[in-house]
Amino acid sequence: MTPIDLNADLGEGFGRWRLTDDEQLLSVVTSANVACGFHAGDAATMRRVCELAAERGVRIGAQVSYRDLAGFGRRAMDVPPDELAAEVAYQIGALEVFARAAGTRVSYVKPHGALYNRVVHDEEQAGAVVDGVLLADAGLPVLGLPSSCFLKLAEQAGLATVTEAFADRAYTEEGTLVPRTRDGAVITDADTVVDRSVGLARFGTVTSHSGERIPVRARSLCLHGDTPGAVELARRVRTRLESSGVRVEAFV
Secondary structure, three states: OOEEEEEEOOOOOOOOOOOOOOOHHHHOOOOEEEEEEOOOHHHHHHHHHHHHHHOOOOOOEEEOOOOOOOOOOOOOOOOOOHHHHHHHHHHHHHHHHHHHOOOEEEEEEEEEEHHHHHHHHHHHHHHHHHHHHHOOOOOOOOOOOOOEEEEEEEEOOOEEEEEEEEEEEEEEOOOOEEEEOOOOOOOOOOHHHHHHHHHHHHHOEEEEEOOOOOEEOOEEEEOOOOOOOOHHHHHHHHHHHHOOOOOOOOOO
C-alpha cells in the first residue's frame, strides 16, 4: 500500500490574529503548507511556524497565493503572468529565509485558494506559477490536484509533481473540487471526513457530490487547519489511517 502524507495549511494568521492551531497540528501532520504573507501570514508567524516544524521534523511547504489578504486568497483575480511568476518566487524566497534559519529548508510548493483552483484549468496562470517555482528553485516539488493543468505543465518543465486529495471537500464527477460558493462544498461531519480519508488512502476513490464513486489517486491528503475542531479531526484521521494499515509519512 502506498504511504500517505498528511498536509495542513498553517501560519494562517496576521499580527495578533491567529486562525490555525499550528503547534497542535504540527504534532499530527507530516507536511506544513505555510502561508507566505499574501493571503495570510507575516514574518514573525512564518519564523515561528518554521521553527516549530523543524523541531518536529515536519516538512515545510510554501503555500503561495494571489496577493489578497482581505479576501484570504479566495477571490478570483487576474494577474499578468510575469507579475504572478515574480510574486510566487518572492513568497517562496521569503519562507526559505525562515526555514533555513530554523535549520531546515522549503521542501515543496502548493498554491492556495483561488490560485489553486484557477491553475487546475487555466494554462496561462498555471504556467506562471510553474515559472515562479523555477525562478526560486527548480528542485522543488509542487503539490496539486491530479490531472490538473498545473501538474501537467510542471512535469513538462521538469519539476517533480505530487498529487493531492481533500477528504473534507466535495468533488465533482470530473475529479475537481466543488466551488466553496455551492452548498455542501465543505464536508463538516467528522465521521464522514475520517471515512473518506481512509477510502482515499487505501483505495484511491471518493464519492462525488452527485453520489458517483470516482478515482482520486493521491500521495498527500490535505487536512484544513482553519475549520472548527481541526486538531481533533486531524488526530482522528491519522489514528484511523494507521489502524487501517496505512503508513503515514512525508512525500519528500
